[in-house]
Amino acid sequence: MNLSAVEEEVRREIGVRLFTVLAWLPGRRVLHRAHTSHPDRYPVGGEKSAEVAADWLERCIHQQQPFFGPDAESVRQVFADHELIAELGCGSVINVPVISADGTTLGTLALLDAEHAYGPAQVDRAAELAELAVPALTELVQRLDENQEDS
Numbered sequence: 001m002n003l004s005a006v007e008e009e010v011r012r013e014i015g016v017r018l019f020t021v022l023a024w025l026p027g028r029r030v031l032h033r034a035h036t037s038h039p040d041r042y043p044v045g046g047e048k049s050a051e052v053a054a055d056w057l058e059r060c061i062h063q064q065q066p067f068f069g070p071d072a073e074s075v076r077q078v079f080a081d082h083e084l085i086a087e088l089g090c091g092s093v094i095n096v097p098v099i100s101a102d103g104t105t106l107g108t109l110a111l112l113d114a115e116h117a118y119g120p121a122q123v124d125r126a127a128e129l130a131e132l133a134v135p136a137l138t139e140l141v142q143r144l145d146e147n148q149e150d151s
Helices: 003-013 050-062 072-078 082-087 120-150
Strands: 018-025 030-036 047-049 067-069 092-099 105-113
Touching: 003 018, 003 030, 003 105, 003 120, 018 120, 030 105, 030 120, 050 067, 050 092, 050 105, 067 072, 072 082, 072 092, 092 120, 105 120
Parallel strands: none
Antiparallel strands: 018 030, 018 105, 030 047, 067 092, 092 105
């Protein structure tokens, strides 16, 4: 399943205003934007340094646990781009890790919607839907790693 199809499934089952998929590149310690619902604001290929949100990184990438921010204040505390997020009408966030069959964190799904749009049931379902992104992210991470080695 490609990442656009994952987005459509997330929209259908949970709902989302902003959806991104970030690939984790541990060798470079960056998150690489693999897919976005808003390419004008969040272009594919953009990268975030892992140092930006160390607590978030530890939780989602290393501990492989979802992050849930139910309101605008929780979004402000974690995301440097919180003003842009608010401009898009988003005030609630779910980040879930995408984990390969061998237990490697491939990246994350980021679902954002209006403040208080999500609750524990949506977090649980997002974690289940993250499995749909495993094949596409596996392929992308391998390709990005190969390109890095060639550089």
